[in-house]
Amino acid sequence: xxxxxxxxxxxxxxxxxxxxxxxxxRSFSEATLTEGQVLTVLEAARWAPSASNNQxxxxxxxxxxxxxxxxxxxxxxxxxxxxxxxxAALIAVASRDVTVAADGTVKPNRWxxxxxxxxxxxxxxxxxxxGLVAHAMGGFDGPALSAAVALPADxxxxxxxxxxxxxxVENLPEALRAREAPNQRNPLTASAFRGRx
Ligand SMILES: Cc1cc2nc3c(=O)[nH]c(=O)nc-3n(C[C@H](O)[C@H](O)[C@H](O)COP(=O)(O)O)c2cc1C
Numbered sequence: 001x002x003x004x005x006x007x008x009x010x011x012x013x014x015x016x017x018x019x020x021x022x023x024x025x026r027s028f029s030e031a032t033l034t035e036g037q038v039l040t041v042l043e044a045a046r047w048a049p050s051a052s053n054n055q056x057x058x059x060x061x062x063x064x065x066x067x068x069x070x071x072x073x074x075x076x077x078x079x080x081x082x083x084x085x086x087x088a089a090l091i092a093v094a095s096r097d098v099t100v101a102a103d104g105t106v107k108p109n110r111w112x113x114x115x116x117x118x119x120x121x122x123x124x125x126x127x128x129x130x131g132l133v134a135h136a137m138g139g140f141d142g143p144a145l146s147a148a149v150a151l152p153a154d155x156x157x158x159x160x161x162x163x164x165x166x167x168x169v170e171n172l173p174e175a176l177r178a179r180e181a182p183n184q185r186n187p188l189t190a191s192a193f194r195g196r197x
């Protein structure tokens with residue numbers, strides 16, 4: 001991210017610069033990632049908090065050029081596929097939505113989605129700390145992605161995350177170039193309330 005882009009994202013309150021500095025570019029360079037780099041990103045997700053430490057987040061990933069990447073890519077909506085095909089890695093984020101007690105009782109885990117969201121954020125910030133960018137996508141065909149990753153029963157899919165080194169805006173299809181900049185946020189007063197809504 002260029003400094004002028006970073007400066008354009010002004011927090012309402014003092015905050016560690018990593019938060020406004022993180023954004024979701026669509027342009028990727030040709031650079032590849034190693035398996036070790038992907039595992040480091042996923043390791044950060046592993047340490048995310050979760051209800052009762054159930055750790056429901058699940059990840060299925062592939063590196064550009066391998067069959068897993070192609071399968072996940074093929075399940076994206078075309079408007080995401082257009083740019084995500086250049087990512088170095090694609091990670092499908094899922095959750096296991098039940099817990100199984102020692103006596104075999106199966107119960108729904110109503111925090112599975114919340115916890116998987118926390119894990120995705122850890123992953124994104126780890127990528128940023130490594131000089132990479134991460135871009136989440138909800139635009140995928142559910143049945144196609146389920147088939148692509150062989151989603152087990154009692155699991156749900158939440159997003160696909162594209163990871164890699166940011167590339168020049170010229171690497172994007174023409175239609176996406178004007179949008180390749182960090183966006184803004186509603187004021188904190190729109191989302192945080194002292195005492196009650
Ligand atoms: C769950 C989720 C789904 C998203 N789906 C898409 C998507 O399908 N395509 C896309 O280009 N961006 C997608 N985004 C990226 C958001 O548009 C982006 O995070 C948001 O505009 C905030 O911008 P920033 O991440 O650059 O700060 C998604 C992000 C999240 C967290």
